Amino acid sequence: MTTDILGTGAGAAAPAPVPVGTTVVLDLDEVGGRVERTELPGGLRVLTETMPGVLSATLGIWVAVGSRDETDDIAGSSHFLEHLLFKGTTSRSALEIATAMDAVGGEMNAFTAKEHTCFYANVLASDLPLAVSLLSDLVTEACNTAADLESERTVVLEEIAMRDDEPADAVHDLFSETLFGATPLGRSVLGTVESIEGLTRDDVDGWYRRRYTMPSIVVTAAGRVDHQQVLELVGASFGDRLSGDARPAPLRLGDEAAPSVPARRTGLLHRRTEQTHLLLGSTGIARLDERRYAASVLETAVGGGMSSRLFQEIREKRGLVYSVGSSLTHYAGTGTFSVYAGCSPKRVPEVLRLVRAELARVAAQGLTAEEVARSRGQLRGGMVLGLEDTGSRMSRLGKSELSFGEYLPVREVLDRLDAVTEDDVREVAADLFTREGCLAVVGPYRESELDRL
Numbered sequence: 001m002t003t004d005i006l007g008t009g010a011g012a013a014a015p016a017p018v019p020v021g022t023t024v025v026l027d028l029d030e031v032g033g034r035v036e037r038t039e040l041p042g043g044l045r046v047l048t049e050t051m052p053g054v055l056s057a058t059l060g061i062w063v064a065v066g067s068r069d070e071t072d073d074i075a076g077s078s079h080f081l082e083h084l085l086f087k088g089t090t091s092r093s094a095l096e097i098a099t100a101m102d103a104v105g106g107e108m109n110a111f112t113a114k115e116h117t118c119f120y121a122n123v124l125a126s127d128l129p130l131a132v133s134l135l136s137d138l139v140t141e142a143c144n145t146a147a148d149l150e151s152e153r154t155v156v157l158e159e160i161a162m163r164d165d166e167p168a169d170a171v172h173d174l175f176s177e178t179l180f181g182a183t184p185l186g187r188s189v190l191g192t193v194e195s196i197e198g199l200t201r202d203d204v205d206g207w208y209r210r211r212y213t214m215p216s217i218v219v220t221a222a223g224r225v226d227h228q229q230v231l232e233l234v235g236a237s238f239g240d241r242l243s244g245d246a247r248p249a250p251l252r253l254g255d256e257a258a259p260s261v262p263a264r265r266t267g268l269l270h271r272r273t274e275q276t277h278l279l280l281g282s283t284g285i286a287r288l289d290e291r292r293y294a295a296s297v298l299e300t301a302v303g304g305g306m307s308s309r310l311f312q313e314i315r316e317k318r319g320l321v322y323s324v325g326s327s328l329t330h331y332a333g334t335g336t337f338s339v340y341a342g343c344s345p346k347r348v349p350e351v352l353r354l355v356r357a358e359l360a361r362v363a364a365q366g367l368t369a370e371e372v373a374r375s376r377g378q379l380r381g382g383m384v385l386g387l388e389d390t391g392s393r394m395s396r397l398g399k400s401e402l403s404f405g406e407y408l409p410v411r412e413v414l415d416r417l418d419a420v421t422e423d424d425v426r427e428v429a430a431d432l433f434t435r436e437g438c439l440a441v442v443g444p445y446r447e448s449e450l451d452r453l
Contacts, residue, residue, distance in 0.1 A: 076191015181263025254333020276443030281338030
């Protein structure tokens with residue numbers, strides 16, 4: 001189950017602007033802790049959440065750039081750059097960066113998504129100054145040398161090969177390509193072998209210089225942190241970059257036309273595997289669509305856990321699969337709904353028949369009152385339990401700022417889930433589950449066999 005319901009989505013409007021340098025308290029209760037936000041000169045934003053009951057802190061530096069921003073000829077640049085930034089800065093070598101973090105028992109890593117990139121570190125609270133210094137150095141002072149690019153090119157190509165060797169991973173990229181076609185959302189975050197082999201140092205470093213700017217960057221920290229201390233550390237690390245009258249980059253709204261139908265009906269990767277891996281789905285609910293709370297309740301009941309309809313019908317009653325479940329993914333302006341299953345090739349037709357029949361039944365009849373109540377409870381519990389560690393809290397701050405343009409207190413999200421009714425769910429199901437869909441298949445099939453699926 002995948003869902004993201006952080007902000008209100010009401011009109012996609014950002015909060016009323018406040019003077020640069022003003023700190024605003026966004027949340028202060030036993031569920032959300034003390035959440036504060038400050039916009040610094042130059043457009044950099046800093047958000048913190050104080051969690052007094054822990055001894056650690058997680059820091060994240062978020063950049064509002066991902067594979068959705070790339071063109072075909074530089075596909076994979078954002079992810080490539082994420083790798084490259086750890087190779088050294090103007091003041092630290094790659095070994096010095098790694099040694100400094102290891103010496104305090106901290107963990108440092110990064111990830112690239114369709115619409116953003118994040119560099120993060122988890123450390124003891126007393127070592128937060130080191131984390132701020134290291135991560136800000138990576139983001140602002142990377143060397144991106146030609147020699148480092150060549151060595152890391154091999155690593156990225158190996159990552160693509162590893163994805164291709166894992167059918168359960170490959171089918172997700174195939175589904176995006178089948179649904180969205182030759183568009184940025186249809187391409188893999190990793191890029192392709194051809195695009196990675198074609199990238200030059202100027203391509204990647206140019207992407208870095210153009211995109212890693214203060215208005216596109218958000219710093220978040222959660223744990224035993226003090227907002228004023230974080231502001232002082234960020235000010236010292238970013239230095240004179242925090243100047244000028246630039247304001248934060250506008251919220252991504254996905255203004256480009258979102259497809260209403262899949263680019264193709266089917267997509268196939270022929271692999272001689274023991275299992276066939278399937279993703280059946282369609283376009284979904286956009287990130288700022290107010291119906292996403294109801295959609296999350298719907299998706300949870302249909303395929304979000306062991307009590308869900310798909311799990312009970314296909315695995316528990318019939319034993320046709322080991323794994324089956326659904327997922328909602330939200331982007332700016334669009335989204336996806338999909339059902340995943342892995343089973344032996346001979347069982348594929350029956351599994352697909354059962355999935356389609358269950359979705360059609362829910363589209364026509366909706367969910368029962370018991371299912372809606374159970375799904376709301378599952379989402380409530382999962383959300384609160386998922387925020388028990390500093391990393392998840394840090395991540396929530398970054399996604400709230402970059403993806404929603406506002407921070408919604410945890411308690412308010414819970415209230416919005418509680419407000420979802422059976423009628424709300426029925427209306428979303430009637431829309432979502434009747435959309436034209438597509439099928440992605442990784443397994444021992446031929447193109448000529450897909451029509452019967």
